[in-house]
Amino acid sequence: MDKVITIAGGGSGYTPGIVLTLLKNQSDFSISEIRLYDIDNVRNSDMEVIIRHLLKKEKSNIRLVATIDPQEAFESVDFIFSQIRVGGIEMREFDEKIPLKYGIVGQETCGVGGFSYGLRSMKGFLEMVGYIQKYAPDAWILNYTNPETIISEAVRRKFPEIKIVNACDQTIAIEELIAHSFGYDRRNWITNYYGLNHFGWYQSIYDISKKKDIMPEIIEKIITQGFKTDHLDLSWAKAFKLMERMVTDFPEHVPNNYLEYYLYPNLIVENADPKYTRANEIMDGRLKKIKETANLIRSASSLEDVDYDSDSHGQYIVDIAVSILNNLNRRFMLIVPNKGAIPNLREDAVVEIPCYVNSNGVEPISLRKEIPDFHKGLMEAQVASEKLLVDAFFENSYQKALQAFTLNQSVPNAVVAKKVLDELMEKNVDYWVELT
Template identity: 60%
Template sequence: MKKSQVNITIAGGGATHTPGIVQALFESRDKLPIHELRLYDIDQQKNDDMFVIIQEMMKQLKVKDITLSQTTNPKAAFSNVDFVFSQIRVGDLEMREKDEKIPLKYGLVGQETCGVGGFSYGLRSIKGLLEIVKFVQDYSPDAWILNYTNPESLIAEAVRRKYPNAKILNACDMTISIEETIARNYGYERKNWVAQYYGLNHFGWYTSIFDKSLGRDVMPEIIQKLKKEPMKVASFNAKDPSWQDAWNMLTKNLQLFPDYLPNNYLEYYLFPDIVVNNSNPNYTRANQVMDGRLKETKELAAQIRSNHFDDIHFDFGEHGNYIVDMAASIFNDSHERFMLIVPNVGAIPNLRADSVVEIPAYVGCTGAEPISMRHPINNFHKGLMEAQDAAEKLLVDAYFEHSYQKALQAFTLNQTVPSADKAKKVLDELIVVNKDYWPELNK
């Protein structure tokens, strides 16, 4: 990509994670010379609020050479752009609340990306992300889409089927959030790490973490520390006490299965009964976000408009840096290493080729170059992944075929669901509340 100036659109510009991405863009102009930044969102008020916040960030950081705009018009958003960062949430937090609370009524995990709540969100997100991909194909077909929209595995599979030639990278920041939290807890520097990891999105394991500055694999010592005592929440998640529960469950996982360092989201699949018992069916994670990040964002925008506000806090963690570093690696053809969600095609040799897996990959101007595992994975992980991967494929089938039967099979096979009867009851209730978002499922 040979250009002196880069135009970037953030799809889902009104999201609360936007300031972290924008800060990373401002700090990375030496390797990604951004000229124009556009915020695109179908929610005008959220986009307005974020536009005000980003304007104020530009003042505080003395950024004067970037053109900032906001729009709800797809043509204005996606014409003449080089990168689209997608972080859309179809149905907003109101639908996330339903994804979480309806399963809990039936004693099932209520979570936005895992379990049947994740499948509910997935059927909404597929439609929304495919629309974004079409906009980019229509208005800037050479642009790269860097996708943060969840649930990543489902979206990656759907885009692969509908737009096999789209220039898109699907990435999740959870692995680097885990790594950054570990590094801050135990005094490592994450940027010195070369991590080996495999799995599905939110469903994987580290096999090693080589520290270049120390010249050794530090994962065994990290596991020993985590087995003895859970790590503490890092500063970028300090306002969110639920993360401490996640790190507590990570330690429980390691005490039972100490050979590999797991993604913390595996708690929903390996300990669904504990998760349900510890969940408040009347106040879920969606409510926490509404009363936390969402409320704070609205209040900050109002304070800026009235000129009564404190300085903006600039520790957003690695979320923004990750997606910006990816864009810079494409722009400069620098082949940096990232965890990406990609078609397997032999990278994990004893897993089906058309699985959508999360593994390390190098990124350059032609996109992702996945790194092969070279060795078969163990039967425990393979069995878990194959069942969940099959469930996800069935759900994508259900989306494209408008098949109630495929959706029911997907819900039944989901690794958090113990009963086809419960799967049907939850599916039927979710169909009703998602009538404006899901495709019609024909029986």
């Protein structure tokens, strides 16, 4: 039976890639209807124009609906692909620039900027999950909404029985870069990875064609040769250059590149432009492209210039849906409650580890060995700070929020934590719960 899909955060620049990936996978995942849901009607309408054009170009008869109404968006759907951004890029700009003002990391998902986004995301995401529980209680939510571990913890507390898979495709991006740089085929890999979202390490990378763990040789190549980043934009090229330094300084594991914000926050701040951050790059790039493309289609001129493609971001979440629908029991890196999967980490941590996905949902894979104390120490502090932030949200507690900000490893002391918290709270008055 054909499925009905809702893309929550339909106005996102990632939507065309997801839709094109869905079209590529119709033999495994047949769809009769796609619904675009967004609280920003203008952006959703622009994306509707683009998606209608792509469907027509691909000669697809899938029905398309664009709506700002939750009932119309979610009633009787089978899957929800969530990529909502509460507050939009405009609020992300504050998350990045206010911390930099005080000499600490300003970033979308990491540091206190990530905590600011987390407080917004919890409020908006839990409201959406409430609608889904009301209108489509049997639907699967496949979540890309950040910050993932904070979202996952909040959903676990309020909706423990909801059918949700929390996924991040950054490990795919890292693996694709390694394969591209050094001539590997990652389809031959069985990877073991552990950590929190945007905060983890590879334990092993087993290559079935070579019948061995190739992580030691990958580490050597990263140190001696460096990554090939000519195909990446400047921000990502810089990020992976710093990842090379992480591997050189700590050569036992391959890290997630986002650890740069916790291991080298001074370098991040020194090289940041407090007047022009990643949010501004996206405004001038991806968001501008959406508006220009929608207007181009509306004018019915040069339609061949509409150049969106299927991508790994879309493929990852579609592959998860296909594995659920067809009971394939495929392996993914997902965000789940620990419950002993990492033996020497607290049971109630929300971790990112390999999992099998089938029609019953997510089945985490135990690492069966303890992680190094260095990683454990970093993770324990981060877990505690994230849990305090979720406590602050549910308890409306300013004190818990201050504790969370102070404990965040990108913050040097409580004085800075309080100043940043107070200014972010003022900017987010319409988006955070009230903290007293």
